[in-house]
Amino acid sequence: xxDKKVRTRFAPSPTGFMHIGNLRTxxxxxxxxRKYGGDFILRIEDTDLxxxxxxxxxxxxxxxxxxxxxxxxxxxVGGEFGPYIQSERKDIYIRYAEQLVRDGKAYYCxxxxxxxxxxxxxxxxxxxxxxxxxxxxxxxxxxxxxxxxEKGIPYVIRQKMPTEGTTTxxxxxxxxxxxxxxxxxxxxxxxxxxxxxxxxxxxxxxxLMGITHVVRGNEYLSSAPKYNLLYEAFGWDxxxxxxxxxxMRDATHKLSKRDGDAYFGDFVEKxxxxxxxxxxxxxLGWAPKGENEIFTLDELVNEFDISGLSKSPAIFDxxxxxxxxxxxxxxxxxxxxxxxxxxFIKKTCSRDDIDFDVLINALQPRTELLTEISEKVDFIDALxxxxxxxxxxxxxxxxxxxxxxALAIIKPVLEGVSEWNEENIHSALFAEIEKRGVKNGFMLWxxxxxxxxxxxxxxxxxxxxxxxxxxxxxxxxxxxxxxxS
RNA sequence: GGCGGGUUCGUCUAAUGGUCAGGACAAGAGGCUUUCAAUCUCUGAAUGUUGGGUUCAACUCCCACACCCGUCACCA
Numbered sequence: 001x002x003d004k005k006v007r008t009r010f011a012p013s014p015t016g017f018m019h020i021g022n023l024r025t026x027x028x029x030x031x032x033x034r035k036y037g038g039d040f041i042l043r044i045e046d047t048d049l050x051x052x053x054x055x056x057x058x059x060x061x062x063x064x065x066x067x068x069x070x071x072x073x074x075x076x077v078g079g080e081f082g083p084y085i086q087s088e089r090k091d092i093y094i095r096y097a098e099q100l101v102r103d104g105k106a107y108y109c110x111x112x113x114x115x116x117x118x119x120x121x122x123x124x125x126x127x128x129x130x131x132x133x134x135x136x137x138x139x140x141x142x143x144x145x146x147x148x149x150e151k152g153i154p155y156v157i158r159q160k161m162p163t164e165g166t167t168t169x170x171x172x173x174x175x176x177x178x179x180x181x182x183x184x185x186x187x188x189x190x191x192x193x194x195x196x197x198x199x200x201x202x203x204x205x206x207x208l209m210g211i212t213h214v215v216r217g218n219e220y221l222s223s224a225p226k227y228n229l230l231y232e233a234f235g236w237d238x239x240x241x242x243x244x245x246x247x248m249r250d251a252t253h254k255l256s257k258r259d260g261d262a263y264f265g266d267f268v269e270k271x272x273x274x275x276x277x278x279x280x281x282x283x284l285g286w287a288p289k290g291e292n293e294i295f296t297l298d299e300l301v302n303e304f305d306i307s308g309l310s311k312s313p314a315i316f317d318x319x320x321x322x323x324x325x326x327x328x329x330x331x332x333x334x335x336x337x338x339x340x341x342x343x344f345i346k347k348t349c350s351r352d353d354i355d356f357d358v359l360i361n362a363l364q365p366r367t368e369l370l371t372e373i374s375e376k377v378d379f380i381d382a383l384x385x386x387x388x389x390x391x392x393x394x395x396x397x398x399x400x401x402x403x404x405x406a407l408a409i410i411k412p413v414l415e416g417v418s419e420w421n422e423e424n425i426h427s428a429l430f431a432e433i434e435k436r437g438v439k440n441g442f443m444l445w446x447x448x449x450x451x452x453x454x455x456x457x458x459x460x461x462x463x464x465x466x467x468x469x470x471x472x473x474x475x476x477x478x479x480x481x482x483x484x485s
Numbered sequence: 486g487g488c489g490g491g492u493u494c495g496u497c498u499a500a501u502g503g504u505c506a507g508g509a510c511a512a513g514a515g516g517c518u519u520u521c522a523a524u525c526u527c528u529g530a531a532u533g534u535u536g537g538g539u540u541c542a543a544c545u546c547c548c549a550c551a552c553c554c555g556u557c558a559c560c561a
Contacts, residue, residue, distance in 0.1 A: 013561055048561065131557065132557085197559070221490065245491080245554085286498095287498050291509075293497090307501095311490075312553095312554090317495095317510070320509075396519080455521075458520095460520070
């Protein structure tokens with residue numbers, strides 16, 4: 001299976017944004033190349049002129065780069081098997097198709113689109129289960145072909161399919177798949193506009209570029225046997241195929257653009273951290289050997305094994321993805337998390353005289369999505385209006401009256417803290433708590449409320465005090481006392 | 486409809502003839518705690534609610550059936 005250097009390719013069509021299912025295919029493709037010390041090639045399949053979207057190629061580059069899926073050969077970085085954009089390879093395909101015609105394995109077809117449509121309608125009306133081309137031009141006399149060509153009648157090139165027997169196709173995951181040749185259509189190789197069809201261009205390019213492992217979506221499984229016939233016609237070796245199942249929205253629907261969140265960019269916008277996205281989608285349709293499921297891309301390469309790939313569709317679960325995201329964020333070194341979190345903090349917090357390191361420490365274990373951060377720190381700039389009801393806490397046995405008492409005690413204690421840091425605030429407060437023999441919550445719950453005005457905060461009263469600084473802390477305590485009297 | 490493929494807790498999956506069918510997310514209960522956060526502990530939850538066969542033994546192999554997905558383009 002790996003007797004020659006592994007070469008894999010990711011071959012997207014520039015028709016829009018990067019779909020998450022497509023990205024997963026890219027991830028698997030990349031991983032296989034890296035895992036076996038091979039090359040990862042990027043090829044742009046733009047043979048459908050009508051569906052081409054301006055800027056889509058740049059989007060592909062950008063997404064792959066952000067994800068760390070670096071390619072060894074491709075349109076922008078070059079390579080010895082270029083060009084890597086199919087529209088620039090037009091002549092190559094035509095040359096190979098014409099070779100097949102000369103060998104009697106393909107033929108010019110002058111049938112109009114209208115004729116084919118009519119044919120299919122008739123077949124449907126006759127309740128035929130098969131709708132194939134009737135091979136009208138398959139055995140046209142040579143003179144007629146020549147005459148038509150000279151007259152400039154538009155044509156396509158079709159492959160002659162065998163009319164009997166079976167074709168066997170092999171997939172690493174699915175094993176041998178055998179189909180009856182009678183169901184095979186004389187497929188079009190070159191379209192009337194001179195562009196190759198996807199099927200044809202794929203075979204030519206994969207062969208010419210020395211691709212050893214083809215990873216692609218499951219939707220190609222049914223048409224796969226046709227490929228073998230093409231390889232056979234040229235006398236080429238067939239690469240290994242790995243078809244991966246779809247990512248589903250639910251049991252009966254694929255994750256599609258209609259769901260609004262099927263694109264890579266959508267997830268980034270929602271606050272997902274890129275390595276976590278990669279990690280999660282890799283887990284959709286693939287399972288590691290051990291019980292750990294948190295991996296960076298490099299770790300995935302290390303951990304990957306084809307036998308872990310699944311043959312059944314996987315339903316996308318945003319909750320699990322969120323959990324994995326949170327875990328990735330938690331594992332980040334302090335400074336790395338700070339770098340990532342800062343832009344989100346800055347969205348609602350303009351102050352820079354606060355203790356960011358304490359804030360980061362409080363935030364890091366509590367962040368599931370990066371976008372939550374902005375809302376979590378919005379009390380720092382200005383204390384929001386809040387209701388005294390927040391001072392009620394059943395478990396802590398606090399209420400507005402006990403809170404007023406507690407804040408009055410806290411104020412002079414904190415005023416006495418000369419070097420303002422988390423540790424000193426903590427020991428000053430706890431000394432007082434011990435002295436008075438009260439519950440921690442008696443003092444700390446009101447402090448947290450007075451400093452934040454929020455029911456939920458990154459950290460408790462001591463951390464908030466450390467973050468806000470002495471002056472701001474004391475001023476907010478005063479505000480709390482005033483509001484309670 | 487023909488053809489191809491698939492089917493284990495709600496979800497992702499492990500177990501490729503022998504395990505109390507395991508883990509993670511989610512859910513529920515509890516502990517700790519300065520929060521409804523974080524963390525820890527525990528619980529419930531599945532082999533297609535099908536039917537046959539092979540075998541000492543079937544989630545695993547075979548045959549039906551059911552359901553789901555894909556495909557049948559001058560789209561990829």
